Amino acid sequence: EMKYVKPLRLLGDALKTKVSVPGRFLGLDVGDKYVGLAVSDPSNMIASPLSVLLRKKTNIDLMATDFQNLVKSFSVSGLVVGYPFGKLNNVEDVVTVNLFIEELRKTEKLKDVKYTYWDERLSSKTVELMLKPLKLHPVQEKTMLDKFAAVVILQEYLDYANRYVNTEPEE
Numbered sequence: 574e575m576k577y578v579k580p581l582r583l584l585g586d587a588l589k590t591k592v593s594v595p596g597r598f599l600g601l602d603v604g605d606k607y608v609g610l611a612v613s614d615p616s617n618m619i620a621s622p623l624s625v626l627l628r629k630k631t632n633i634d635l636m637a638t639d640f641q642n643l644v645k646s647f648s649v650s651g652l653v654v655g656y657p658f659g660k661l662n663n664v665e666d667v668v669t670v671n672l673f674i675e676e677l678r679k680t681e682k683l684k685d686v687k688y689t690y691w692d693e694r695l696s697s698k699t700v701e702l703m704l705k706p707l708k709l710h711p712v713q714e715k716t717m718l719d720k721f722a723a724v725v726i727l728q729e730y731l732d733y734a735n736r737y738v739n740t741e742p743e744e
Contacts, residue, residue: 584734596650600727609719620727622720637680655693655726696725
């Protein structure tokens with residue numbers, strides 16, 4: 574079953590696994606219509622944009638299969654899911670993320686994949702400011718926003734976890 578772990582534990586577990594190359598992470602920016610995806614490099618230091626999946630509310634099974642394929646092709650050991658911590662005014666975003674993860678878990682297609690939540694409050698704003706000067710078409714801007722918001726979420730997580738994972742005492 575997909576299992577939630579604390580942020581530092583996600584990288585810590587990946588580093589402890591007895592394999593030649595530790596698993597990589599997928600960063601997720603879960604929205605109403607799209608899920609922006611980013612992937613870490615094999616050393617889990619750098620996040621890169623991957624793609625944007627159309628969120629199929631009616632068929633979460635198809636999305637779970639997409640994730641299964643990504644997990645296989647990138648040797649993914651964990652998901653870093655953007656979470657709107659402290660957004661008291663926007664309950665919908667919290668519900669959107671919770672529902673998505675719950676539905677993904679219920680498919681049982683991501684059995685050994687761990688996940689954690691990472692604060693995403695500033696990710697979209699950061700990316701909006703970066704994209705503004707490019708004057709993109711609105712549709713193009715939206716998919717870029719989702720994809721790069723996932724990059725910001727994953728990169729912030731990687732920076733944090735890499736800074737602390739070797740200095741923290743075991744939980």
